[in-house]
Amino acid sequence: MNLTLKIWRQKNAGAKGNFATYRMEDVSPKMSFLEMLDALNKKLVEEDKDPVAFDHDCREGICGSCGMYINGHPHGPVPAVTTCLLSMRYFSDGDTICVEPWRAKPFPVIKDLIVDRSAFDKIQIAGGYISVNAGAAPEANSIPAQKKNSDTAFDSSICIGCGACVAACKNASAMLFVSAKISQFALLPQGRIEAKDRVRAMVEMMDELGFGNCSNTGACEAECPKEIKLTNIARLNREYYKAY
Amino acid sequence: MGKLISKVPEGPLAQKWTRYKSSVKLVNPANKKKVEIIVVGTGLSGASAASSLGELGYSVKNFCYQDSPRRAHSVAAQGGINAAKNYQNDGDSVYRLFYDMIKGGDYRAREANVYRAAEVSNQVIDHFTALGVPFARDYGGTLDTRSFGGVQVSRTFYAKGQTGQQCLLGCYSSLNRQIKKGNVKMFPRREMLDLVVIDGRARGIITRNLITGEIERHGAHAVVLATGGYGTIYYLSTLAVNSNASAAWKAHKKGAFFANPSFVQIHPTSVPQLNEFQSKLTLMSESLRNDGRIWVSKTRGDKRPANDVPEDERDYYLERRYPTFGNLVPRDVASRAAKERCDAGYGVGETGLAVNLDFRDAINKQGKKAIENKYGNLFDMYKTITGIDSYEEPMRIYPAGHYTMGGLWVDYELMTTIPGLYAIGESNFSDHGANRLGASSLMQAAGDGYFVLPNTISNYLADQISVAKIATDKPEFADAEKAAMERISKLMSIKGKQTASSFHKRLGRIMWDYVGMSRNEAGLKKALELIGELKDEFWKDLNIPGNADDLNMELEKAGRVADYFDLAQLLITDALNRKESCGAHFREEYQTPDGEALRNDEEYAYVAAWEYTGEGKPHILHKEELKFEEVEMKVRSYK
Ligand SMILES: Cc1cc2nc3c(=O)[nH]c(=O)nc-3n(C[C@H](O)[C@H](O)[C@H](O)COP(=O)(O)OP(=O)(O)OC[C@H]3O[C@@H](n4cnc5c(N)ncnc54)[C@H](O)[C@@H]3O)c2cc1C
Ligand code: SF4
Ligand code: FES
Numbered sequence: 111m112n113l114t115l116k117i118w119r120q121k122n123a124g125a126k127g128n129f130a131t132y133r134m135e136d137v138s139p140k141m142s143f144l145e146m147l148d149a150l151n152k153k154l155v156e157e158d159k160d161p162v163a164f165d166h167d168c169r170e171g172i173c174g175s176c177g178m179y180i181n182g183h184p185h186g187p188v189p190a191v192t193t194c195l196l197s198m199r200y201f202s203d204g205d206t207i208c209v210e211p212w213r214a215k216p217f218p219v220i221k222d223l224i225v226d227r228s229a230f231d232k233i234q235i236a237g238g239y240i241s242v243n244a245g246a247a248p249e250a251n252s253i254p255a256q257k258k259n260s261d262t263a264f265d266s267s268i269c270i271g272c273g274a275c276v277a278a279c280k281n282a283s284a285m286l287f288v289s290a291k292i293s294q295f296a297l298l299p300q301g302r303i304e305a306k307d308r309v310r311a312m313v314e315m316m317d318e319l320g321f322g323n324c325s326n327t328g329a330c331e332a333e334c335p336k337e338i339k340l341t342n343i344a345r346l347n348r349e350y351y352k353a354y
Numbered sequence: 355m356g357k358l359i360s361k362v363p364e365g366p367l368a369q370k371w372t373r374y375k376s377s378v379k380l381v382n383p384a385n386k387k388k389v390e391i392i393v394v395g396t397g398l399s400g401a402s403a404a405s406s407l408g409e410l411g412y413s414v415k416n417f418c419y420q421d422s423p424r425r426a427h428s429v430a431a432q433g434g435i436n437a438a439k440n441y442q443n444d445g446d447s448v449y450r451l452f453y454d455m456i457k458g459g460d461y462r463a464r465e466a467n468v469y470r471a472a473e474v475s476n477q478v479i480d481h482f483t484a485l486g487v488p489f490a491r492d493y494g495g496t497l498d499t500r501s502f503g504g505v506q507v508s509r510t511f512y513a514k515g516q517t518g519q520q521c522l523l524g525c526y527s528s529l530n531r532q533i534k535k536g537n538v539k540m541f542p543r544r545e546m547l548d549l550v551v552i553d554g555r556a557r558g559i560i561t562r563n564l565i566t567g568e569i570e571r572h573g574a575h576a577v578v579l580a581t582g583g584y585g586t587i588y589y590l591s592t593l594a595v596n597s598n599a600s601a602a603w604k605a606h607k608k609g610a611f612f613a614n615p616s617f618v619q620i621h622p623t624s625v626p627q628l629n630e631f632q633s634k635l636t637l638m639s640e641s642l643r644n645d646g647r648i649w650v651s652k653t654r655g656d657k658r659p660a661n662d663v664p665e666d667e668r669d670y671y672l673e674r675r676y677p678t679f680g681n682l683v684p685r686d687v688a689s690r691a692a693k694e695r696c697d698a699g700y701g702v703g704e705t706g707l708a709v710n711l712d713f714r715d716a717i718n719k720q721g722k723k724a725i726e727n728k729y730g731n732l733f734d735m736y737k738t739i740t741g742i743d744s745y746e747e748p749m750r751i752y753p754a755g756h757y758t759m760g761g762l763w764v765d766y767e768l769m770t771t772i773p774g775l776y777a778i779g780e781s782n783f784s785d786h787g788a789n790r791l792g793a794s795s796l797m798q799a800a801g802d803g804y805f806v807l808p809n810t811i812s813n814y815l816a817d818q819i820s821v822a823k824i825a826t827d828k829p830e831f832a833d834a835e836k837a838a839m840e841r842i843s844k845l846m847s848i849k850g851k852q853t854a855s856s857f858h859k860r861l862g863r864i865m866w867d868y869v870g871m872s873r874n875e876a877g878l879k880k881a882l883e884l885i886g887e888l889k890d891e892f893w894k895d896l897n898i899p900g901n902a903d904d905l906n907m908e909l910e911k912a913g914r915v916a917d918y919f920d921l922a923q924l925l926i927t928d929a930l931n932r933k934e935s936c937g938a939h940f941r942e943e944y945q946t947p948d949g950e951a952l953r954n955d956e957e958y959a960y961v962a963a964w965e966y967t968g969e970g971k972p973h974i975l976h977k978e979e980l981k982f983e984e985v986e987m988k989v990r991s992y993k
Contacts, residue, residue: 140629173425239527244406247484254495264488
């Protein structure tokens with residue numbers, strides 16, 4: 111199929127960006143979206159032009175590196191899929207595809223489609239851990255956990271830290287991301303001990319970094335490639351009230 | 355240098371580690387803060403090492419090329435992590451885990467290291483559980499396990515198909531805690547370009563800031579490489595696409611021996627290649643082989659849809675050839691068997707380069723729900739990629755490059771042949787011999803980082819406390835920095851026509867065709883010739899647009915591909931040298947009449963450790979003889 115791409119190009123954080131238009135011919139429906147961009151970049155490099163910069167690594171939806179706005183949706187129009195796993199079979203011959211970086215104040219653009227998500231690390235550093243040194247752990251089965259809770263903790267813990275939730279939110283809120291970690295630990299006996307300190311520290315850092323408030327729109331849940339649920343945010347709120 | 359001293363402690367196998375720990379030199383807590391350690395890599399091994407060294411009070415600097423340590427390639431591991439807990443009461447023990455790894459590795463690993471890896475495995479599970487890793491549990495609240503490729507006990511702990519992610523996020527959380535405490539300083543989006551050696555000791559690294567292009571110097575009393583494997587040398591592999599060997603290779607050029615580079619594991623169950631722009635092959639966890647049955651048609655070139663092939667016309671070739679282990683034979687055996695069927699013309703799909711992995715019988719017997727519970731996310735992923743619903747028709751799978759058993763040579767203390775330089779996790783050669791058993795790499799990586807290295811490194815650092823902070827204005831830093839800059843200029847100034855990836859792809863193709871699942875002398879020599887030519891072409895016709903003092907991903911790729919050419923040549927040299935078949939290294943000249951690997955213990959029961967002697971000069975081979983005191987070398991049979 112033949113496609114028209116409108117891609118955001120921005121030299122660096124300080125520069126003004128703009129959309130550039132590229133025509134792509136003979137795109138196979140068996141390619142992934144990133145492979146399609148690889149093909150574009152190959153062409154650009156062969157013409158000695160600057161290729162489109164984007165973050166990526168695992169290319170199987172687990173590292174959370176990739177992420178771009180595709181036709182108005184973070185990670186594109188297909189639900190529960192990261193950009194790297196988005197198959198070109200969902201597009202049709204003649205389509206125009208608009209590609210942009212995440213747009214959120216706490217995620218400044220570094221170049222083209224690459225943004226700075228270090229704010230997410232800062233939130234985790236603030237309290238996203240259980241304080242135990244290597245060697246100090248008790249025998250694993252001496253901490254039994256209800257299967258139901260442990261399974262729910264797992265469902266929360268699969269967040270890949272991609273930032274799509276923030277990009278999708280009109281307030282640039284990081285609540286879904288933060289609540290996923292809070293929930294994982296809140297649901298496990300190991301995590302209860304520091305629950306109060308953790309939620310306070312993480313929320314405080316989130317606010318400090320300029321992420322917006324949650325207004326219960328649910329765009330984050332709709333766009334999250336890992337289907338992290340809004341119920342996590344409800345749990346975060348409960349944990350937060352309990353902490354004061 | 356020149357001699358390999360493994361430093362394996364005296365005493366019975368089961369007591370070596372305990373004895374070692376009780377006699378090793380320690381660093382006084384008051385002095386630890388003054389001792390700086392660089393850890394390159396934030397995968398299971400790097401993040402665990404950085405955090406536990408931080409917990410001990412050392413000053414740690416941790417590096418990775420991703421934007422966040424949480425994205426290291428370990429995040430992609432699926433199936434699980436082994437430990438000898440014997441929670442299932444099925445006869446497991448540290449010894450059995452050790453034995454399975456030695457046998458699975460086809461008797462080409464060092465006994466003492468493997469035993470220790472098995473020994474600390476239980477501590478790893480305890481620690482991850484305490485860190486809040488949500489491993490699968492049984493209804494009573496205790497941890498569940500499953501059995502995993504190539505063994506007969508159930509010792510694999512798992513978190514659905516995302517075990518690597520969960521373990522890595524556990525390591526990341528312990529790392530974050532140390533970052534907050536100020537014990538670890540994190541340097542993301544940095545690529546190590548060289549190792550700095552002063553008076554024969556590792557004293558620092560040169561990095562490139564991948565955002566600004568700035569070349570930086572970092573000094574330390576010791577350097578730990580936790581930079582992962584080199585499976586992307588095949589271009590298409592199951593690894594994260596930016597994985598590379600450059601850090602290890604640079605260390606090699608500075609004096610660290612490279613061991614068994616030709617030992618590369620080809621994983622039997624990956625999604626086959628779908629298009630010519632394919633950038634990676636996605637693994638389908640081998641846990642699927644617990645319930646899926648592998649087959650091809652008994653008719654050559656059969657183009658019928660899988661479901662139309664009647665039962666008696668299906669060849670369940672693994673069950674046929676290996677009645678005892680069936681679909682659960684080790685990876686190398688399963689991969690070669692798939693290749694054998696496809697080469698003989700029985701492969702399925704448009705390309706004929708695939709075999710069926712069928713869940714029909716398992717679904718009939720256990721119900722769709724049970725299968726969904728076990729593998730739901732893998733089936734979803736398969737469908738996302740291929741559009742095919744494997745509850746209804748078989749998955750198609752084919753082998754892909756997956757794991758590198760070879761790596762930097764290390765002694766019992768995980769120190770390379772450069773004093774003060776350590777290699778842990780997949781970047782070393784240590785624990786998996788000629789073939790790795792499933793779920794034992796996460797175990798080794800986390801074991802190395804949390805429990806082995808923090809103990810062994812003090813033996814070296816105890817003598818280093820009087821050494822002042824390593825100043826980076828020394829000439830060795832300046833020289834290394836200059837060399838790194840010159841190489842960048844050289845790459846930038848080629849100004850040819852082709853992309854780094856297109857060279858990488860061609861290199862990968864040569865490696866796959868001649869140095870993949872099976873190898874022979876003529877093919878290996880041919881590959882050397884082809885790679886030599888391709889390398890020349892690369893240095894004449896590469897193009898990198900843009901500048902070096904800017905974010906430039908083409909430059910990053912080019913540097914890695916350039917190193918891969920050199921590593922590929924060494925890998926082939928090693929494969930040529932090893933005139934036997936063992937584990938994943940299958941030399942066609944050395945096989946039994948029924949096509950099984952034929953080891954030659956008389957001549958090749960050694961680790962091949964290669965010393966770099968200079969650009970374009972031949973490597974020197976050093977042999978570490980492998981002595982098996984505890985186990986008897988047997989023919990590995992899964993029949
Ligand atoms: C798809 C897949 C599934 C797997 N599943 C399993 C499984 O179920 N069980 C199991 O036991 N094993 C599994 N493995 C193997 C296992 O995941 C790896 O062997 C293990 O995670 C390696 O960990 P590591 O810490 O050694 O390195 P990695 O996790 O590869 O980390 C490498 C680190 O080094 C950094 N780095 C590399 N080069 C440089 C440089 N030049 N400069 C700066 N930083 C650098 C990277 O940024 C990264 O942080 C799987 C592997 C794959 C490919
Ligand atoms: S919650 Fe979802 S969208 Fe947000 S970072 Fe995690 S995986 Fe991405
Ligand atoms: S590249 Fe890893 S999630 Fe997309």
